[in-house]
Amino acid sequence: MAEGSVDEVDYVNGRTRLYGIVGDPIVQVRSPEMVTWEMRRRGLDAVLVPIHVREAEFDDVLPRLMRVANLDGLIFTIPFKQRACGLADALGPQARGAGALNALARGSDGRWHGEMFDGLGCVEALLRAGVALAGRRVALVGLGGAGAAIAAAIAAERPASMRVFDLDAARCERAVATVRTISPETAVTVGPPQVDDADVLVNATPVGMLGDPRRPVDAASLPRSLVVLDAIVKPQITPLLAFAQAQGCRTVRGREMMRGQISRIVEFFAATTGTSGAGAEAGAP
Amino acid sequence: MAEGSVDEVDYVNGRTRLYGIVGDPIVQVRSPEMVTWEMRRRGLDAVLVPIHVREAEFDDVLPRLMRVANLDGLIFTIPFKQRACGLADALGPQARGAGALNALARGSDGRWHGEMFDGLGCVEALLRAGVALAGRRVALVGLGGAGAAIAAAIAAERPASMRVFDLDAARCERAVATVRTISPETAVTVGPPQVDDADVLVNATPVGMLGDPRRPVDAASLPRSLVVLDAIVKPQITPLLAFAQAQGCRTVRGREMMRGQISRIVEFFAATTGTSGAGAEAGAP
Numbered sequence: 001m002a003e004g005s006v007d008e009v010d011y012v013n014g015r016t017r018l019y020g021i022v023g024d025p026i027v028q029v030r031s032p033e034m035v036t037w038e039m040r041r042r043g044l045d046a047v048l049v050p051i052h053v054r055e056a057e058f059d060d061v062l063p064r065l066m067r068v069a070n071l072d073g074l075i076f077t078i079p080f081k082q083r084a085c086g087l088a089d090a091l092g093p094q095a096r097g098a099g100a101l102n103a104l105a106r107g108s109d110g111r112w113h114g115e116m117f118d119g120l121g122c123v124e125a126l127l128r129a130g131v132a133l134a135g136r137r138v139a140l141v142g143l144g145g146a147g148a149a150i151a152a153a154i155a156a157e158r159p160a161s162m163r164v165f166d167l168d169a170a171r172c173e174r175a176v177a178t179v180r181t182i183s184p185e186t187a188v189t190v191g192p193p194q195v196d197d198a199d200v201l202v203n204a205t206p207v208g209m210l211g212d213p214r215r216p217v218d219a220a221s222l223p224r225s226l227v228v229l230d231a232i233v234k235p236q237i238t239p240l241l242a243f244a245q246a247q248g249c250r251t252v253r254g255r256e257m258m259r260g261q262i263s264r265i266v267e268f269f270a271a272t273t274g275t276s277g278a279g280a281e282a283g284a285p
Numbered sequence: 286m287a288e289g290s291v292d293e294v295d296y297v298n299g300r301t302r303l304y305g306i307v308g309d310p311i312v313q314v315r316s317p318e319m320v321t322w323e324m325r326r327r328g329l330d331a332v333l334v335p336i337h338v339r340e341a342e343f344d345d346v347l348p349r350l351m352r353v354a355n356l357d358g359l360i361f362t363i364p365f366k367q368r369a370c371g372l373a374d375a376l377g378p379q380a381r382g383a384g385a386l387n388a389l390a391r392g393s394d395g396r397w398h399g400e401m402f403d404g405l406g407c408v409e410a411l412l413r414a415g416v417a418l419a420g421r422r423v424a425l426v427g428l429g430g431a432g433a434a435i436a437a438a439i440a441a442e443r444p445a446s447m448r449v450f451d452l453d454a455a456r457c458e459r460a461v462a463t464v465r466t467i468s469p470e471t472a473v474t475v476g477p478p479q480v481d482d483a484d485v486l487v488n489a490t491p492v493g494m495l496g497d498p499r500r501p502v503d504a505a506s507l508p509r510s511l512v513v514l515d516a517i518v519k520p521q522i523t524p525l526l527a528f529a530q531a532q533g534c535r536t537v538r539g540r541e542m543m544r545g546q547i548s549r550i551v552e553f554f555a556a557t558t559g560t561s562g563a564g565a566e567a568g569a570p
Contacts, residue, residue: 007544008318011296014335026355027300033293040294049298049334052354066350069337070311102477193463259292 003112011040012047018070019048019269022062022084024078026052031075034052034258038266044275056078062087064225066112070146073105081116082144088114097152097178097225100145103265105272113272118146119153122202122229122259127261129252131227133157133199139193140164140202141216146203146231151175154202155182162188166205193225201244203230208238215240222247230254296325297332303311303355304554305333307360307369311337316360319543328566331561333360340364347372351397358390358554359453364383366401366430373399381462382437385430398557403431404438406546407487408515413545414537416485418442418470424478425449425487426501428456432489432518437461439487440467447473448483453489480504480511486529488515493523500525507532515539 019039021031025051035048051074053061055099058080065071066087076084081100082244085091088104092115093103126133138159140151143166151164155178164175170191179188193201193219207216209232222228228244233254241251269275304324306316312335320333336359338346343365350356351372361369366385370376373389377400380386386399410419423444425436428451436449440463449460457475464473478486480502492501493516502525507513513529526536528531554560 007322009322010318011294012317012321012332012334012418014314014317016317017334018334018336024354029299032297032299032301033295036297037292047297047332047334049297049303050301050355051303053352054354057349057352061349061352064342064346065353067338067342067346068350069309070337072333116556157522 019073020051021075022051026050072273108274115157119149121257122150124260125256136199137161138200139198142205193217200227205274225247304358306335306360311335312435331552345372357558359456375570403434408444409545410541422446423485427490428460440464486510509533
C-alpha cells in the first residue's frame with residue numbers, strides 16, 4: 001500500500017443507515033445503485049444493498065432481519081411483494097388496494113409501515129412531464145402486477161375516465177373493481193384503447209420489450225394531443241414511443257417511471273423513519 | 286433531476302456480495318470504510334456494512350442473518366467476539382487459542398469458518414516493516430483482549446523469547462499458557478519489559494492514548510536496534526513512539542497494525558469464499 005494513498009471508501013461507515021432490497025433471485029435488481037444515489041442526493045448517510053433471501057427462508061429470516069437496529073427500510077421484489085404485507089404493522093392505501101407492497105420502513109415509534117409504489121412511479125413521471133391526471137381520460141393496456149398497481153395509482157388521481165384492457169378477463173374485472181373502490185366517480189370501461197378518445201395512453205404490457213418490434217396498440221395514427229407513457233425500461237425508446245414521437249405526441253419513458261418510483265420510495269423512507277438529509281446537495285456523490 | 290445527470294452510484298448493484306460488521310454499539314467501527322476499500326482494491330464487487338445487533342437479539346438474529354444467500358462474511362466486534370465462536374462450523378488456530386474470533390466466512394462448501402485476526406495484524410505490520418519474528422526476542426506489555434491476541438499471534442511466529450506483562454496477574458498466567466501451547470520452544474517470562482534485552486517492543490496497553498502523556502515503558506533510553514510497535518491508533522504518534530523515534534528506533538504505528546489486520550481479513554474472506562477479484566487494481570475506487 002503506497003504511503004499516503006487513500007485507504008478508505010467515503011460511502012459507508014459505522015453511522016451509515018442500512019436499507020435492503022429483498023428478492024429471489026436478486027442479481028437483476030437496479031434499486032441498489034439508483035435508490036442509494038437518490039438517498040445520497042438528499043444528504044442521507046445511507047446505503048441500499050441487495051439481500052438475497054430464498055423463498056423457503058423468507059418467513060424465518062425476515063422478522064429477524066428487521067430487528068437489526070440500524071436497518072431502517074426494505075424494498076421487496078419478486079416473489080415477495082404479497083408475502084411482505086404480513087411483515088407490516090400498518091399498510092398505506094396503495095398496498096391495501098393491491099394486497100402487496102414493495103416498500104417497508106420502520107417508523108420512529110418502532111412500527112413498520114408498508115406501501116406499494118409500483119404504480120405511483122407512473123403518476124409521478126406523468127406529473128414531472130406536466131401531466132396531472134385529475135379529470136383526464138386515461139387508457140391503460142396490460143393489467144399484470146405492474147399494470148394493476150398502475151391502475152390503482154391512476155385511480156387515486158381521480159381521472160374522469162379509465163379504459164383498461166388485458167387479454168386475461170379476470171384481470172380486467174379485478175382492475176375495474178379496484179378503480180371503482182378507489183375512485184367511484186371515475187367512469188371505468190373494459191376494452192382495447194381508443195386513442196381518439198383519450199388524453200393519456202399507458203402501456204404496461206411487455207409488448208415492445210427487448211427487440212420485440214410490435215406495438216401494444218392497434219392504431220394507424222395517434223392524435224398529437226395524446227401523452228404516451230411506456231412502462232418498458234429496455235429499450236428506452238420502444239416501438240410504441242417511436243411511433244408516438246413520429247406522430248408528434250409527448251412521450252414518457254419507462255426509465256422516467258422508475259425514477260419517479262424511486263423518488264417516491266425515498267420520500268416514504270425519509271418521512272416514515274423521521275430522517276432527513278443534511279441538505280439537498282450536501283451528500284451528492 | 287437534470288437530463289443526462291448521473292443517477293446511479295457505482296459501488297453497489299444487484300451482484301454486489303455482502304459483508305457486515307456486527308457489534309453493539311456499532312457507530313464507532315472503522316471496518317466499513319477500510320475493509321470495503323481493501324476489497325475493491327483487490328477487484329471484488331463487495332461492500333461491508335455496519336450491522337447493529339443488540340446483545341439480547343444476537344442468538345436469535347445471527348443464525349438467520351447467515352442464511353442470507355449473498356452474505357459471504359462477517360466481522361465481529363465488542364461484545365460478540367467470544368459468542369461468535371458458537372456460529373462457526375470450524376475455527377482457525379488463532380480463534381481456538383483465543384476462544385474468540387473476529388472474522389467468519391462462508392466456505393464454498395457452505396460451512397462457516399472463523400478466525401481471530403486481532404493479533405495477526407501486529408505480525409503483518411511488523412513483516413511489512415521488514416521485521417520477521419522467528420528467533421527474535423519480543424517484549425509485550427498489556428494483555429487485555431488485543432494484547433492476548435497479539436501474544437498468541439506472535440507466539441505462532443516462533444520467537445526465541447517473549448517477555449509479557451500486565452498489571453493483572455491472571456492475564457499474565459493465561460498469556461504464558463497460550464504462548465507455551467502454541468510455541469513450546471519459545472522461552473516465556475513475566476515482567477515489565479527490559480528494553481536492553483529485546484529486539485521488538487509491543488505496547489498493547491491504553492497508556493498514551495488520546496492525550497495521555499505517559500509512556501507504558503519505564504526506560505530512560507532505548508537501544509537504536511529496538512523496533513517499537515504501538516497498538517494505539519489515536520494519536521498516530523503516541524508518547525512512546527515519539528520517544529522511540531527520538532532514540533533512533535524503527536517504529537510501527539497502530540494504524541499500520543490495523544491495515545495489516547484488514548489485509549489479512551480480506552485475504553481470509555477471499556480464500557474461504559473462493560472468490561477472487563478481477564485483478565489487483567481493476568476495482569480500485
